[in-house]
Amino acid sequence: MLRKDMGDGLQRYYMYFHRPADVRGTAFLVWAHPQADDERWVYMPALDLVRGIAARDSRASFVGSDFNYEDISGRDVDADEHTVLGEESVADRPAWKVESRPRGDAGYDRKIIWIDKVTALPLREEYYGVRNELYRVFTADEIRDVDSESGTVPTVVRRTMTNVKSGHRTEVTFIDIAYDAGLTDEVFTEDALRRPPRRWIR
């Protein structure tokens, strides 16, 4: 997965699948716009086909996991109304406890987020439905300092999304992380879906 921050909250993502074998070579491109619908493309190598992916429903599951597209490419901070409920530690890390209620249509009625006071990373998120039932929990399981040109960057290297009702969970582990990797704008184009940028994608 490659990510480039373009400024003004605009982010671009490139995701390439090495495994499992039946989707090897499949690549996703996301242009995340903070104020508008994200744009997404998928490349299917067997057909040499670049297809757009219908964008609005950010609740759509990302490749059949417990994560939604929105969990991967981020949610606009202004899409929710936030209230600080207080302070509470998560695994001995002091955190702000914040309640967020969506201003518009969303997959949840409200969510409670614990934000690390030191790193400003979300440590835990609880999603509640319309009947106030907890149905989804996000946890940042491991945070590590990763070197960058401007010093170390606290980074969530392992995170889990759990479906509370079914007990099913998806764990994401980042095993090889680098910042300031010299990503060019060309990496985040249709051309790069067809011809993966091998400097970063091996």
Place this chain on the structure above:
Amino acid sequence: MRYSTLVLGILSACATSGAVGHLDGQDIPLSLHGFAQINWSVRTTGASPEAESSGDYLLGEERLQLELSHIGGDGRAEFLSKVDLVHDAVSGRAAVDLREAYVDLALGRVGVRVGRQVITWGVGDLLFVSDVFPKDWSAFFSGQTVEYLKLGSDAVSFDLRAGRASLDVVVMPIFRADRRPEPDRFVLPDPFAAAVRDYSVPTAELEHAQVAARVRTRIGGADVALSAHRGYFGMPSARPVGGPDAPASRVLESHPRLDVFAVSLRRPALAGLISAEVGYRKSRDDPAGVDPWVPNSEIRALAGYQRAVGRDGVFGIQYYLESMRNHDLYRATLPEGVFPKGRLRQVLMSRLVRYADYHQWEISAVAFYGLKDGDLLVIPTLRRQFSDELSISLGANVFGGESTTPFGALSENDNLFIAGRYSF
């Protein structure tokens, strides 16, 4: 309970960065992947084709695909080959099918790919306007997995990035025809069934090379492409030898010359994604439209819309149009006894996909419906992913309409298919 783990390697970069990526200087040794697959399809109508050996079976194959690839030269050069070893239980024959084999070079802003390669253009879903690259409709209608709809082109392709635009140029020196349903497997109405057939393809001479070019860019949040192609119809046309009035005892099938000019657009809109494509197909061997044995020039157009439905569903719909340019002349020159095509062919296509249980189940329905002529093709499919490696699909092709409409002509070939695949 199935426990799934996504393991991602991440490289992130800030816009200000300029450092060198740390993967430079590594070559990837030869890698071997592929799949083993069984793919059977049985005709449910009881009809038998001309070649009775195939009986009720449209497909009965075991297939091993071996994909060898190597990346070298700091990632600037790549080799890939996909070879299928196929045993066809219906004919009892075994074959080697070279699906793809190419070398790929990235030279700064220019990419060059030489060899057999699968190429797909346009924004349609199973409907093609600007895409002139070879297709295997026989595979598609008999229930082979969808990637077998596309055949590799023997081509040299270039792509050039210049600012916000990209230029693709594909030169295909050696013609590769579309594969259509043939009477050895399919039950087909054929006006020339009793005739002796001669078949000619554009020979491998430089002057017969096909060329396609496309410019892609983004305009106002839309992906826009303009394309042009000079080459041949992928499907052959049959011509009675000895003039239109002679008894059709001998026919010559050949590929008339074709130019295609097209424009396509795709952008997010209406809480989903809209797409549109318009093309003009100029029949260069019969620009006036007076030869009844050569397809007339026509306009093709499509408009599509797709959106996500809930957390695990996709809905798409497309309207597709073919409009013959010189229909009056076509009608005037058509010999007695040949069923005339209409001026317009209009098709509605819909796709519904629903996933369940973390994409371990996929149920989908694709339907094509000909407006006014009642032409019909419905493809329901159920797919179960048993593990990362193993999946099984069950499905059907159901045809309807008149024997004179494209899908209706196949109505004796309704089939049930199964495909089991182990990927490695």
